[in-house]
Amino acid sequence: MIGIVGAGAFGTALAVALGREGREVQLWARDRDHVAEILRSGANEARLPGVKLPKTVSVTAEIANLTRAEAVLLSLPMQALRGFLVGNPTLNGLPLVACCKGVDLTTLKGPTALIEAACPDSTCAILTGPSFAADIARGLPTALTLACADGEALQHLLSTPSLRLYRTPDVIGAELGGALKNVIAIAAGIVMGAGLGDSARAALMTRGYAEMTRLALALGGRAETLAGLSGFGDLVLTCTSAQSRNFRFGQALGAGQAFDTNVTVEGAATARAVSNMAKKMKIDMPITSMIAALIDQQITLPQAISALLSRPLKQE
Structure with missing residues (x-):
């Protein structure tokens, strides 16, 4: 199972792309009303209109449902990442993949440094590159960079026929780009x-x-x-x-x-x-x-x- 934190457009698009290939996905949203609306309609119309979620995608407001994931994708705004990680220590030890781009205003650190500080037992990576959520959700060809010290297993886990991941050990370069x-x-x-x-x-x-x-x-x-x-x-x-x-x-x-x-x-x-x-x-x-x-x-x-x-x- 793959966990995705953040039911915005990008997190939802990743859930759709992975779920379309039969992967079990748990998509987490903090707003229970938002979760209820997605469950009712079968789509995230507020963030990614016109795209139905595959049946293999579940939506939840419970972080505990992500603790058995093979990897958790963190699709949150950069300035919200540090607070989320500190507030959810149960994710420590799981492979965590940042899907946000930026530098934290308070610490001047990038996403993987924030993950390492809050979840020292986790393997951390960043997924980045030229992509729009609508293209990923529609299954249009997209290529991304997965930056991680040893990312081969994650590369195979998260790649699909239309979402091609290239890996690099240069986390600093990928983050700053x-x-x-x-x-x-x-x-x-x-x-x-x-x-x-x-x-x-x-x-x-x-x-x-x-x-x-x-x-x-x-x-x-x-x-x-x-x-x-x-x-x-x-x-x-x-x-x-x-x-x-x-x-x-x-x-x-x-x-x-x-x-x-x-x-x-x-x-x-x-x-x-x-x-x-x-x-x-x-x-x-x-x-x-x-x-x-x-x-x-x-x-x-x-x-x-x-x-x-x-x-x-x-x-x-």
Whole structure:
């Protein structure tokens, strides 16, 4: 049995993809009313409309139902992960796979470090890469990175004919690729929302990728990981599609429009956390710093654009 914590769009999509292949899945949601509605309708219309759950997927509000799982996928917002792990010590000892992307604002740690701190007896991994929940749920071909010290068993457990997992031992690189691309996606959305054009977006993505790689290498990640699915692949997807919440958030910022505050935008918190981290480490991350300052309303959009365009000319 595979456990999935979090009945949002992504957690539900994973449950559908795995359940479609006959895998027994327990999908956990904290809201009992939400669980009751899913059980009544056979679908998670609030988070992933139009997709029926396979019969092999059970929905529960009891964490105890996950304790016999071969692995538990943690599909929670990054800023909620630490509190959940601390509050549910019964998961300690189970293989835990983070399915969130970002950096914890309080500790400046990534998902696997939070798992290791709260559940020291667990094997921990992260599942990341270019993917939208709707595509996974529809069975469209998707490739992801599974980062783990020894992830072969998990790779086979979680792969399906349409969901192809590549494994890497570079947890740091995979985590940072997934976290930082959300920040750059916000910036790409700003570029398009402000009407700066596709050429500007291409330049922004390229320079953003340089920032991502710079920080990842400084923290022990590998350049080839950033060039793979969890870095470059995810960057391309989220910077070019309105399905990305981070991109849509940036578009709204660039156009001076309001954005739905109920929508989780992982890149906003990550920009703040990484900007603080980069300052402490003396790593130059101008795009990330500008996004953090914009979100916190420390500068205006024209000021941010002017500051980036007036940086000294240098060798690429």
